[in-house]
Amino acid sequence: MLNTQITAEVPKLVTQYIARQPIFDAETGIYAYELLYRDSINNAFPIGTTDGQATGRLFFNALMLIGINKLTANQRAFINLSSDALLDDFPKLLQPDSAVIEIVERADNIDKVTSRVTTLKKDGYTFALDDYDGDEKWEPLLHLVDYIKLEVEEPIIKTNMLLKKLKRRFPDVKIIVERIETHEQFMLLKSAGCDYFQGFFFARPEMLSYHNVEPSKFAVFDLLRCTSRPDLDFDEVHQRVAKDVGLTARILKLVNARSGNQNLVITSISQAVIYLGEDAIRQFVRVLALSELGVDKPSELTKLGLTRAHFMQLMLEPGGKEMSQRGYLVGLMSVLDAILNMELDVIAKEFCLGDDLSSALLNFNGMLGATLQLARAVEEDNWPLAVKLLETIRPASPIDVIYNAMLVARQYGDEVLASIIEDT
Secondary structure, three states, X not given: OOOOOOOOOOOOOEEEEEEEEEEEEOOOOEEEEEEEEEOOOOOOOOOOXXXXXXXXXXXXXXXXXXXXXXXXXOOEEEEEEOHHHXXXXXXXXXXXXXXXXXXXXXXXXXXHHHHHHHHHHHOOOXXXXXXXXXXXXXXXXXXXXXXXXXXXXXXXXXXXXXXXXXXHHOOOOEEEEEOOOOHXXXXXXXXXXXXXXXXXXXXXXXXXXXXXXXXXXXXXXXXXXXXXXXXXXXXXXXXXXXXXXXXXXXXXXXXXXXXXXXXXXXXXHHHHHHHHHHHHHHHHHHHHHHHOOOOOOOOXXXXXXXXXXXHHHHHOHHHOHHHHHHHHHHHHHOOHHHHHOOOHHHHHHHOXXXXXXXXXXXXXXXXXXXXXXXXXXXXOOOHHHHHHXXXXXXXXXXXXXXXXXXXXXXXXXXXXXXXXXHHO
């Protein structure tokens, strides 16, 4: 009998880092958290990383996959954005009320930034001006932002004077002072009318780490190519995303974030791509490019997911295109527990898979569940169970159907993996 067993290696999980620093109110209660990009356990902004790269990696790795609410324990979030990211409408990847967007002190193209902020404000987004220094170039933005952040200067009277001046000009704007290191500074700023406080006196940035799977460089470049054309081909985008577990996970999380409280249930990758629409897809790909993600050599576990997904797609083709696409998604998602080091029930809930797909993943229920169980039986060389499951899934089909589908699926997984290795 033909041996179609697949051996999966447990991958070396990629560890991602992010820091969060609390922002306190005048009563020293936590008002919000500022999310800060980190690339290692060292609690500092990495040398040589541009604002654009930090923005892309923060968005793509943390916000899209983990979610803002989890990173901030459901508190308000402040997120730094580079000028390019702001002009590329990155905020639209988030719900308007999910975060305060910080315009960094190194921002340029102020006229264009002002225009974009004006537009985004109309859509309900909230902004803060980071590290305001009194420079005249910020004048166009001062009446648009909801928060102005200052840094403590010595002597402290300089900060107090600037704070009071801003309060007189913009009474509705909330002032946040950063880099507070002593109780005396806190009390003087509080008496001067400061609204919110941040600094080592209260708390240093807290390091958070989590496991992640990165999209391959090939998948990123391939997706860039197909989205660079004037007319976006959604089917082509779907095909690109479907070949990469990391992309699939983030696309589904992005749909979840964008749908808000609509209780949207996603049943296939193509549905997710179409739901997002052209603008969001192009923004998503720009985040990819900006973050420069990729791994040198993809995991065998990723190949297992691709093989399993394609096998399920082939076995379910008689049920129609929609059913086969649902099968592909279930197959791809079935390896995420090992890749992300998360339980499958958490994954099913986080990615809004719905009862049908969730029960297939968790309990092998329904046609999708039986086909997933069939894929696993073949991988484990459990042919008595495979024959029994085939009678349920495709009762009129000979056992050769399984052999042929698995051979084609393995070839598919090998080809995708080979193309990634070749292009990275």
